[in-house]
Amino acid sequence: MVDSLKKPDVAQRVKQETLLTPRFYTTDFDAVAKLDISAMEADFRAMLAEFETDYNREHFQRDEAFEAEARQIDPQWRELMVEFLERSCTSEFSGFLLYKEISRRIKDRNPLLAEGFKMMARDEARHAGFLNKSMADFDLALDLSFLTKNKKYTYFKPKFIFYATYLSEKIGYWRYIAIFRHLEKHPENRIHPLFKFFKNWCQDENRHGDFFAILLKSQPDLLKGVVNRLWIRFFLLSFCLTMYLNDRKPDNLYSALGLDAGEYALDVLHKTNLDSGKVFPLILDLDNPAFRRGLDACADINLQLEQTKGNKLAKLPLMARLGFEALKLYLLKPLTAPQAEMVR
Numbered sequence: 385m386v387d388s389l390k391k392p393d394v395a396q397r398v399k400q401e402t403l404l405t406p407r408f409y410t411t412d413f414d415a416v417a418k419l420d421i422s423a424m425e426a427d428f429r430a431m432l433a434e435f436e437t438d439y440n441r442e443h444f445q446r447d448e449a450f451e452a453e454a455r456q457i458d459p460q461w462r463e464l465m466v467e468f469l470e471r472s473c474t475s476e477f478s479g480f481l482l483y484k485e486i487s488r489r490i491k492d493r494n495p496l497l498a499e500g501f502k503m504m505a506r507d508e509a510r511h512a513g514f515l516n517k518s519m520a521d522f523d524l525a526l527d528l529s530f531l532t533k534n535k536k537y538t539y540f541k542p543k544f545i546f547y548a549t550y551l552s553e554k555i556g557y558w559r560y561i562a563i564f565r566h567l568e569k570h571p572e573n574r575i576h577p578l579f580k581f582f583k584n585w586c587q588d589e590n591r592h593g594d595f596f597a598i599l600l601k602s603q604p605d606l607l608k609g610v611v612n613r614l615w616i617r618f619f620l621l622s623f624c625l626t627m628y629l630n631d632r633k634p635d636n637l638y639s640a641l642g643l644d645a646g647e648y649a650l651d652v653l654h655k656t657n658l659d660s661g662k663v664f665p666l667i668l669d670l671d672n673p674a675f676r677r678g679l680d681a682c683a684d685i686n687l688q689l690e691q692t693k694g695n696k697l698a699k700l701p702l703m704a705r706l707g708f709e710a711l712k713l714y715l716l717k718p719l720t721a722p723q724a725e726m727v728r
């Protein structure tokens with residue numbers, strides 16, 4: 385089984401971009417350097433002190449027990465585990481590259497902000513390295529320097545980078561803690577020792593999310609007004625759809641862990657959505673039955689899309705239907721933040 389997963393296959397898979405593939409980002413570094421964060425300086429300094437404590441400096445260590453357990457993985461879960469490792473490693477590495485580049489490019493003009501990004505790059509490098517070592521157990525490795533040079537970089541204005549990274553860090557936190565808590569109750573479903581590390585790991589992601597929360601709050605102009613509200617709705621929905629469509633695929637890692645993938649995704653989305661109401665002026669109305677129906681419709685169309693295997697003629701009408709269903713979801717009335725407080 386391991387022999388069938390040669391290195392070229394991994395490189396090939398990473399090259400096959402889909403709507404749901406993790407991406408690499410770049411931004412307007414000059415605009416980030418010019419941000420005035422003085423309104424939240426005390427919070428930034430407190431956050432930096434947290435980062436500097438470096439709670440997880442010794443956490444990501446593999447011992448013999450880890451390696452023995454990793455070697456004994458049930459062959460039926462290998463392919464799923466490899467897929468999870470590739471995807472997660474690429475995401476962590478993408479975060480590392482972006483944070484490191486922002487830190488490097490702004491350090492002379494905005495040292496406090498640069499330091500925060502440097503600390504987060506340190507954490508993401510550690511996460512990516514740890515995942516890559518687990519890939520080596522399968523005789524596989526992501527060539528990170530190849531990826532750095534050959535991946536396409538998507539440009540986003542700083543505002544959109546902040547919306548996206550804030551949501552991605554928070555969703556990462558809720559995903560990992562939900563898996564950890566589930567496996568605490570059902571250790572028999574822990575198919576790989578990596579999941580034992582999720583509790584401390586997700587605290588890193590939570591701190592990163594808090595850093596972006598402070599950053600966004602220091603720039604109230606990025607959160608106010610009709611146009612920003614429309615963009616925030618767009619980002620909230622994009623994250624929601626990306627996670628739900630990925631997780632609703634059959635034979636996924638979550639069912640291997642004994643989770644109901646659909647319920648798990650909805651639980652994580654609920655928590656992330658409510659959490660984001662602490663920063664964003666609005667959140668999605670996930671409890672609206674029309675929302676749930678729309679999500680399921682999108683997930684079903686996405687599955688049909690996967691079955692077309694690149695056949696453009698079959699793909700186009702499905703893409704149009706998916707777009708239409710997503711638009712209907714976008715137009716559903718969101719909840720404003722005070723309503724979000726009440727739901728909480």
Ligand SMILES: [Fe+2]
Nearest residue numbers: 476507508511
């Ligand atoms: Fe991370």
Ligand SMILES: [Fe+2]
Nearest residue numbers: 553588589592
């Ligand atoms: Fe992170």
